[in-house]
Amino acid sequence: MTDFSVTKAQFHLPEGVIYLDGNSLGPMPKTALNRAKHVMSDEWSELLIGAWNKADWFHLPRGVGKRIEPLIGAEAGTVMTGDTLSIKVFQAVSAALQLRPDRKIVVSDTGNFPTDLYMAKGLLSHMGPRYELRVVEPHQVEGVIDEDVAAVMLTHVDYRTGQMYDMARLTKKMHDAGAISIWDLAHSAGALPVNICDCGAEFAVGCTYKYLNGGPGAPAFIYVRPDLVEKVDPILAGWMGHADPFDFDLDYRPGAGIDRMRVGTPPIVQMSILEEALKIWETVNLRALRARSIELCEQFIEGIEARCPELKLISPRSADIRGSQVAFAFEDGFAVMQALAARGVIGDFRAPDVMRFGFTPLYIDAEDVAQAIEIVADVLRSKAYVEPEYQKRGAVT
Numbered sequence: 001m002t003d004f005s006v007t008k009a010q011f012h013l014p015e016g017v018i019y020l021d022g023n024s025l026g027p028m029p030k031t032a033l034n035r036a037k038h039v040m041s042d043e044w045s046e047l048l049i050g051a052w053n054k055a056d057w058f059h060l061p062r063g064v065g066k067r068i069e070p071l072i073g074a075e076a077g078t079v080m081t082g083d084t085l086s087i088k089v090f091q092a093v094s095a096a097l098q099l100r101p102d103r104k105i106v107v108s109d110t111g112n113f114p115t116d117l118y119m120a121k122g123l124l125s126h127m128g129p130r131y132e133l134r135v136v137e138p139h140q141v142e143g144v145i146d147e148d149v150a151a152v153m154l155t156h157v158d159y160r161t162g163q164m165y166d167m168a169r170l171t172k173k174m175h176d177a178g179a180i181s182i183w184d185l186a187h188s189a190g191a192l193p194v195n196i197c198d199c200g201a202e203f204a205v206g207c208t209y210k211y212l213n214g215g216p217g218a219p220a221f222i223y224v225r226p227d228l229v230e231k232v233d234p235i236l237a238g239w240m241g242h243a244d245p246f247d248f249d250l251d252y253r254p255g256a257g258i259d260r261m262r263v264g265t266p267p268i269v270q271m272s273i274l275e276e277a278l279k280i281w282e283t284v285n286l287r288a289l290r291a292r293s294i295e296l297c298e299q300f301i302e303g304i305e306a307r308c309p310e311l312k313l314i315s316p317r318s319a320d321i322r323g324s325q326v327a328f329a330f331e332d333g334f335a336v337m338q339a340l341a342a343r344g345v346i347g348d349f350r351a352p353d354v355m356r357f358g359f360t361p362l363y364i365d366a367e368d369v370a371q372a373i374e375i376v377a378d379v380l381r382s383k384a385y386v387e388p389e390y391q392k393r394g395a396v397t
């Protein structure tokens with residue numbers, strides 16, 4: 001059984017802070033700083049360019065991918081890390097269209113993270129007028145999956161409400177229609193058990209700076225089903241995805257297997273920090289994590305609804321279809337979240353009125369949740385949020 005008091009001790013959490021925003025940016029593992037220092041002072045500083053071989057920088061993207069594989073239920077050798085989530089979305093959508101050349105429609109939903117939609121729309125707009133990104137409400141997705149659809153691109157857990165799709169059932173629906181499945185696991189990986197292999201999905205992507213605690217700008221990952229990966233001819237033919245990058249051929253030849261999903265030179269310092277963060281998962285049972293996450297979310301929902309009736313729950317009430325976050329709607333939600341942060345409770349806000357709170361058992365416990373409920377209730381009761389200082393919006397909300 002996972003001892004979450006042990007995992008909590010492995011993170012740096014500022015004193016007096018209850019951090020309920022790990023669904024946006026995970027806190028720093030305590031060992032991350034020394035790992036970054038080691039890479040810079042012992043590898044980059046002393047080995048210089050020789051570190052690509054002597055410190056094995058070159059294979060780090062694959063090695064980090066191997067650590068992510070069990071967290072998403074992927075087969076060995078099917079996950080590659082590097083680049084950003086936007087790039088990985090582009091890779092997955094372009095590869096899906098290659099696999100269904102006679103189809104021109106990509107389906108997504110209004111709950112998808114905007115960057116996924118931006119990347120898909122940008123790609124399709126340059127492929128010709130017959131190509132279409134069809135965006136519908138989440139409850140309409142299943143009804144529009146038919147034999148004209150090339151691919152369906154969905155975020156497994158809605159970034160705003162936390163609503164979670166039944167991945168296995170929907171993937172089967174896609175396959176029955178002959179469509180390719182693309183799952184964004186940004187709010188799933190590290191939050192709950194995922195079995196990408198068992199459901200037979202063709203592609204999955206995700207970021208690593210949320211529940212995986214890789215730090216701001218940590219590299220993203222992509223999964224490709226192993227029976228399909230050799231059929232993918234990457235549109236983004238970067239030199240690191242070449243079969244022999246240091247032959248410096250003028251013609252591109254894709255690497256073997258998942259290696260072809262590399263694009264540019266990997267961010268070694270950032271990737272090293274991510275690898276360090278992923279070591280924490282060696283002691284974590286994902287089923288125990290999920291059970292504790294549900295307990296914390298239920299505790300928060302019950303407490304907030306009892307103390308703060310002015311807040312409207314917009315996350316699913318059933319834990320079976322909810323990820324590891326809880327969202328409430330409130331007209332002055334932005335100001336409330338600023339007032340809470342000033343009191344040490346950090347969540348975040350999503351326009352127009354969504355207050356999000358993430359519950360990560362690795363470093364959040366029942367006592368934290370109880371204190372957070374009290375502080376939320378006090379901020380609303382006292383109307384502390386009406387102060388002018390809490391109305392000002394920065395570049396990031």
